[in-house]
Every structure is written in structure tokens, then in C-alpha cells.
Amino acid sequence: MIYKHIVVLASSSGGLKALSQVLSSLPPDFPAPIVIVQHLSPHYPSMLAEILSRRCSIIIKEAQTGDKLEPGTVYIAPPDQHLLINLDGTLSLTHTQKVRFVRPAADVLFKSAAISFQEGVIAVVLTGKDSDGAAGVQAVKEMGGTVIAQDRASSEFFSMPDAAIRTGVVDYILPLDAIAATLLNLVSK
Template structure:
């Protein structure tokens, strides 16, 4: 486990059109909106990665999370719909009371299957589906939140060759979710919230560069 990421010489690498995107899956719960704003606001519009987000939300109210985040980041943000294609520079938010996952052809899918550890959407479902489809091109981030959602999914991401980042205790409003992921032993980096967007950008560029030499 590391607490920092070295600078990469390919920070300004521009991928060709046929390079498949890196996919980033983010899990957050209590305290997550502010954490998501800080992470996403630090990323450029031309980030060569698609991002899918599971934030635990009340099923009783229409979520305005996509609209809020759209105003705080250069990336394009929308509430996910079945059939959406993961595209670089886009952020897809799981709607309340729906699991979000990636199917075998890379399209997003929503369902209302049973809750997982009392959660729907559940990060574990998203993480595991992305791990199976994107393998070493997957990056998972577990941000502030209660309970343990994202822990087993983080393990699957790592076992399929991906990278896992967890928010550190000092900057987490609630440390249960990041800590559960850390305790699996499959987290690569434990970082302060302020460092996550920079670290993510570097990791994405490293993975894109690796794809061009395979």
C-alpha cells in the first residue's frame, strides 16, 4: 500500500481514437457529495477515461447530484440510463434505488435487484462488473461513507489487474467504507482527499500509455 504516486512523464500523452478508455468506478456514501466535488473538479475535460459513480442516496427524492456535479467539474455529468455507453470525459451517476453495472458489451445497465448490504445502488455490484469487463483498465476509488460497501468489489478490481484508491481517515467524514476496503489488503493507495484527483489523472495517463505499447 502506498501513500503517494510518482510523477509520470506521460502526463500530456494524447491517446489515439482507437485506444479503449480507462474506466474509473467511484463509491461514496455519507459525506460523499463534497468529496465527489473535490475529486471531479480537479480533473480535465479531456480525461481519457469514463467515470461511473455510486453514491448512496435516498430513494424517496429525485436526485439532483448530476446537475450539482455538472456545475463543479469540466467533465460532462449525467444520471446513468440503461444503454449509455462509457465515453472518455463523461461521468455517469447511479440513480437512487437502482444498481448500476456494465454489461458484457460495455454498455451501462440499471436494475432493481435485491439490495446488497442494505444498499441499492451498491458499489460492489458496479466494481465487480467493471472488473470483469475492463480488468487492468479499471480503477476503483472508495470515498467517505458508512458501512462496508465497495470492499469486496475493490478486491475483485485488484484481482483482475486494476488499481484501488481509498480516501484516508484524516480527510474522511466517515471512514467505515474506505477502511473496509483497506482492511481487505487489496488497496494500492491511501490518499488524502485533496490528492486523489491528481493521483487519478496520473494513473489514467499511465494506463493509456501502456495500452499503446501492448
Template sequence: MKNSIANSNDAHFIPSDDVAPVVVAIASSAGGLNALIQVLSGLPADLPAAIAVVQHLSPHYRSQMAEILNQRTALSVKEAETGDQLKPGWVFIAPPDHHLLVNSDGALMLNQAAKVHFSRPAANILFNSIAEKYKERAIAIVLTGRDSDGATGSQTIKQRGGIVIAQDEATSKFFSMPNAAIQTGFVDFVLPLADISTALGRLVMQKVAQRTVE
């Protein structure tokens, strides 16, 4: 586990095709909206990655998270729908009371299967599906939140060759979720919230460069 990422002078964001070369899955719960705003606001519109977000929300109210985030980031943000394609520069938010996952052809899918760790949507379901489909092209981020959602999914991401980032305790409003992921031993980077977007940009570009070489 590392606590910092080396600087890279080559981390220049480039326009990309309609299929995202890298997929980022973000999990957050209590305190997550502000954390998501800080992470997403630090990313450029031409980020060559798609981002899928699971934020634990009340099932009793319509979520306005996509609208809020859309005003705070250069990326395009929408509430996920079944059939959405993971395009670079887009952020897809799981709707309340629906699990969000990636199916075998790479499209997003929603369902209302049983709750996992009392959560629907559950980060573990998203992380596991992205790990199976995208393997080393997957990056998982576990932000502030209660409970342990995202821990087993982080392990799957890492075991399939992906990278896992967790928010550090000092900047987490609630450290239970990041800490549960860290305790698995499968987290690569534990970072302050303010450093996550920069680190994510560098990691995405490193993975894009690796694919170009391959």
C-alpha cells in the same frame, strides 16, 4: 499498499476516441457529495477515461447530484441510463434505488435487484462488473461513507489487474467504507482527499501509455 504516487512529468492529457481506454468506478456514501466535488473538479475535460459513480442516496426523492456535479467539473456529468456508452470525459451517476453495472458489451445497465449490504445502488455490483469487463483498465476509488460497501468489489478490481484508491481517515467524514476496503489488503493507495484527483490523472495516463505500448 502505498501512501503516495511518484510525480510524472509526462502526465499530459490527450484527446481520446469514443471508447474509454480506462474506466474509473467511484463509491461514496455519507459525506460523499463534497468528496465527489473535490475529486471531479480536479480533472480535465479531456480525461481519457469514463467515470461511473455510486453514491448512496434516498430512494424517496429525485436526485439532483448530476446537475450539481455538472456545475463543478469540466467533465460532462449525467444520471446513468441503461444503454449509455462509457465515453471518455463523461461521468455517469447511478440513480437512486437502482444498481449500476456494465454489461458484456461495455454498455451501462440499471436494475433493481436485491440490495447488497442494505444498499441499492451498491458499489460492489458496479466494481465487480467493471473488473470483469475492463480488468487491468479499471480503477476503483472508495470515498467517505458508512458501512462496508465497495470492499469486496475492491478486491475483485485488484484481482483482475486493476488499481484501488481509498480516501484516508483524516479527510474522510465517515471512514467505515474506505477502511473496509483497506482492511481487505487489496488497496494500492490510501490518499488525502485533496490528492486523489492528481493521483487519478497520473494513473489514467499510465494505463493509456501501457495500452499504447502494447
């Protein structure tokens, strides 16, 4: 591995706008991989990677089993598959049971990242409904990682960030426009 941090990010309702703002503010040489779960309809192919690629200078792709994590690259979970990070820094997709009624689930991604990268994980929970990500941020914190949640004022839907905040393990509660700069600061340490 040629990086010491990994960013795992979760969003749901309102996520396209939030992801666009955060990712478009990151440089193409961002020194960590970024892995994203965005709740999407399982009935249609996702255009999320393509849409975000048009708006951002960082490399963005839909994740595939066997992808090796690289800094400066964003990996997005495809619809209806859980995305996991393996100990060797590769990705796996599974079609196992839904978690909190969703697949892909942030909790699955965050827990696998915590096991694989421990204190090197930076977990971010953005706008969304329900509470996906709350159990995952607890796993990240238990392994020494860092947790960021989007604040109420800038969230289109605050349920997901609020559930993360209510766990008591969130290190930073930030407006959307401050998240990219904070990520840059954290991965530069």
C-alpha cells in the same frame, strides 16, 4: 473503445463534498469514463448530477440503461437502482435485491467493472458509512485493477474506505486532495 481505463467510484455519507473536490479537479478531456455509485435516498429524485455539473468542467450525467461509456464523461447511478457495466462498454440499471442494505451498491458496480475491464479498472472508495465497496475492490484487484481509498484524516466518515483498506488490496491510501492527480497519472499510463 477509445480508452484503456475506466474509473469506478463509490461514496456515501459526506460524498457530495468529496465528489465535488475530486471531479472539479479533473479536466474536461479526462481520458477515461467515470462511473459513480453514491448512496442516495430512494424516496426522492436525485439532483446529484445537476449539482456536480455546476461545480465541474467534466461532463456529468445520470446513468441510463444503454449508455455507451465515453471518456471525459461521468455517469452517476440513479437512486434505488444497481448500476452495472457490460462487456460491450454499455451500462445497465437493475432493481435487483439490495446489497449490504443499499441499492445502488458499489460492490455490484465494482464487480461488473472488474469482469468487463479487468486490469483497466481503477476503483476508488471515498467517505461513507458501512462497508460497501470492500468486496468489490477485492474483485477489481483479482482481475489486475488498481484500488484507491480515501485516507482517515480527510474522510468525513471513514467506514467505507477503512473496510476497503482492511481487505489488504488497496494500492493507494490518499488524502482527498491527492486523488484527482493520482487518477490523471494512472489513466495517462
